[in-house]
Amino acid sequence: MTQDDLLARAQAWLAEDPDQETRDELAALIDAGATDELAARFGGTLQFGTAGLRGEIGAGPMRMNRSVVIRAAAGLAAYLKAKGQEGGLVVVGYDARYKSADFARDTAAVMTGAGLRAALLPRPLPTPVLAYAIRHLGAVAGVEVTASHNPPRDNGYKVYLGDGSQIVPPADAEIAAEIDAVRSLNDVPRPEAGWETLGNEVLEAYLARTDAVLTPGSPRTARTVYTAMHGVGKDVLTAAFGRAGFPPPALVAAQAEPDPAFPTVAFPNPEEPGAMDLAFEAARAVDPDLVIANDPDADRCAVAVPDASVEGGWRMLRGDEVGALLAAHLVHKGATGVFAESIVSSSLLGRIAEAAGVGYEETLTGFKWIARVDGLRYGYEEALGYCVDPEGVRDKDGITAALLVAELASVLKEQDRTLLDLLDDLAVAHGLHATDQLSVRVEDLSIIANAMTALRERPPVSLAGLTVVSAEDLTKGTESLPPTDGLRYHLEGDYKARVIVRPSGTEPKLKCYLEVVVPVADARDLVPARAKGAELLAAIKRDLSAAAGL
Secondary structure, rough: HHHHHHHHHHHHHHHOOOHHHHHHHHHHHHHHHHHHHHHHHHHHOOOOOOOOOEEEEEEOOOOHHHHHHHOOOOOOOHHHHHHOOOOOOOEEOOOOOHHHHHHHHHHHHHHOOOOOOEEEEOOOOOHHHHHHHHHHHHOEEEEEOOOEEEEEEEEEEEEOOOOOOOOOHHHHHHHHHHHHHOOOOOHHOOOOOOOOOOHHHHHHHHHHHHHHHHOOOOOOOOOOEOOOOOOOOHHHHHHHHHOOOOOOOOOOHHHHOOOOOOOOOOOOOOOOOOOOHHHHHHHHHOOOOOOEEEEEOOOOEEEEEOOOOOOOOOEEEHHHHHHHHHHHHHHHHHOOEEEEEEEEOOOOHOOOOHHHHHHHEEEOHHHHHOOOOHHHHHOOOOOOOEEEOOOOOOOOOOOHHHHHHHHHHHHHOOOOOHHHHHHHHHHHOEEEEEEEEEEOOOOOOHHHHHHHHHHHHHOEEEEEEOOEEEEEEHOOOOOOOOOOOEEEEEEEEOOOEEEEEEOOOOOOEEEEEEEEEEEEOOHHHHHHHHHHHHHHHHHHHHHHHHOOOO
């Protein structure tokens, strides 16, 4: 694109931009002749995919802004009408990030102008409430404006269809084609009114449903410290805990209320280093049984437990550990149906399901796939996502997951046992499944592409002394999985291991998921087994980094 073309494109965008803030921002860039910055914003368009849209807020087609959202909403409306959904209901929810309320209102206006019915949730609420509302209200689609646990400068646009699940191919490509067909914002009718703003009825119905994940009469004694991570989870989670009869969670006050600046954390993600420091500080003061955290849109749930062997006395459980604990709890409660997980999650779930005689299925990464499993009873993903009530919310839900963890902790507490004791039991029964992740955040996306190319062209023959017995390029798909950009290695030797490498779908990261299975004969083997698992995982990380040129 020549400089003249770049300026022409920026001027045309400026003329249509409905937002004074981004108009002023863009005008200043044009006046300053900021060619590099304009090229970064106008060198393409933010791509609509199976995660919808996600990106940094700002002016231009490569950023999240009202112009981009209006086009996305118009494309979704055109798609729905082409599928015969004229007059159908679209429910719109939003979190408390910068511009979220504006993006939600714009979406409601576009849907109304296109001849669909639109209903806006009454205020910033957890993503699971929106996912629940779609099925509860019989909507043909839903939109959640959220960037989940991304940095403060980001926002996003997540699309669900009428089954309450996030979109998957080919719907994403068909919606993207309709977005591309929008020539001018002036062609998109946006009335000032005509949509419905819902009251608290949907939230009350959701809260009534949360009780269903618990066993009537089960113990409710676990005491918790809770952080909403500056997001929208606090009111809904505390209401759910109150209805269920748990002790009121002790709140991490500095992170309890929504704040789009996320002032106490570098990244508002419980998995990131330092994000849980304030919660652990609160836990040391009140000595609870558990620490529970939601991410900012409360679809993820993090759990930490007292552990005298670690510095500070509190240990975050890995998503795979919580996934296995919830599965074991559901088996104990007599759950039937299919247990499902994505390929990047621990194979321990398959062992638990097999031993319990329940169905098991593996899917591609993301709840958009897990939620579509026939007969799903429970699904989880290692990135702190758990679906424990698929009939109510066909997506991950950090509120109901927190309730179920608190119930399990209460049951164990009555037996004078802990979540760590149950993890020991699972390791003795099924082998120690040690997992870890090598996650590389980049500024330059070519680093990710180069690493994937290096691994495809020169696949490793061994990692940590274990022989790579199979190397699969998942872009070709498998018998049970559709194609995806990823690589999977199975390793064998004295121990079995598995490695999956894939670019993140929502962040500029290369993610490598590692698992080692160490046999455990009895409880006396647990300490050396954990040491061996940690040693092997560290060696796999080192060797994989070298093979990928990282």
